[in-house]
Amino acid sequence: MQFDALNSLPYRRFWLGSIASIGSTQLYFIGMAWLVFELSGSALDLGLLGAATAIPTIVSSLVGGILADRFNRRSILVVTTSLAAILLLLLTILDATGVVLVWHVLALSGMLGLVHGFDFPARSSIFPALIESNQMMSAVALNSILWQGTRMILPGVGGVLIAVADTAFVFGICALGFVAMVYVLHTINV
Numbered sequence: 626m627q628f629d630a631l632n633s634l635p636y637r638r639f640w641l642g643s644i645a646s647i648g649s650t651q652l653y654f655i656g657m658a659w660l661v662f663e664l665s666g667s668a669l670d671l672g673l674l675g676a677a678t679a680i681p682t683i684v685s686s687l688v689g690g691i692l693a694d695r696f697n698r699r700s701i702l703v704v705t706t707s708l709a710a711i712l713l714l715l716l717t718i719l720d721a722t723g724v725v726l727v728w729h730v731l732a733l734s735g736m737l738g739l740v741h742g743f744d745f746p747a748r749s750s751i752f753p754a755l756i757e758s759n760q761m762m763s764a765v766a767l768n769s770i771l772w773q774g775t776r777m778i779l780p781g782v783g784g785v786l787i788a789v790a791d792t793a794f795v796f797g798i799c800a801l802g803f804v805a806m807v808y809v810l811h812t813i814n815v
Contacts (some may be wrong), residue, residue: 687740
């Protein structure tokens with residue numbers, strides 16, 4: 626299979642940067658779940674964590690899609706990616722200092738869900754502006770590989786990182802992944 630979309634420099638930068646941010650998303654899901662279970666041992670709290678992420682994401686994605694259609698998608702992504710980095714940095718600090726509580730994780734998860742509801746529509750709709758029309762199938766395949774690949778690989782990596790270091794380390798890496806994506810977004814003109 627040919628991946629001609631990678632011949633487009635803006636798309637290639639976006640795709641490589643997305644490895645960092647989407648990979649970070651997969652990592653912090655694992656880290657948050659482990660941290661909540663470690664703090665409470667409660668299956669109910671794990672369920673609340675899932676709801677705290679999903680509900681704001683679903684609700685805000687309705688508005689996020691409208692914004693992605695009306696405003697500069699790169700600007701939206703810079704804001705959402707920066708907010709995700711800040712929220713993860715806050716979680717890193719709370720976790721590293723030992724003051725983190727379950728409600729902190731749930732609240733930050735909800736805020737990240739809200740951010741992602743604006744991020745996902747802008748992310749999905751920006752890549753056609755970065756490629757030629759004949760590269761669309763390639764870009765769709767590459768995006769699918771990115772999402773599915775990180776979904777399969779990074780939970781295992783996250784488990785190893787938690788075992789070797791701790792969840793604060795994982796959250797710190799995730800914050801850096803989002804910072805890397807902000808840098809990449811500043812190199813792309815759309």
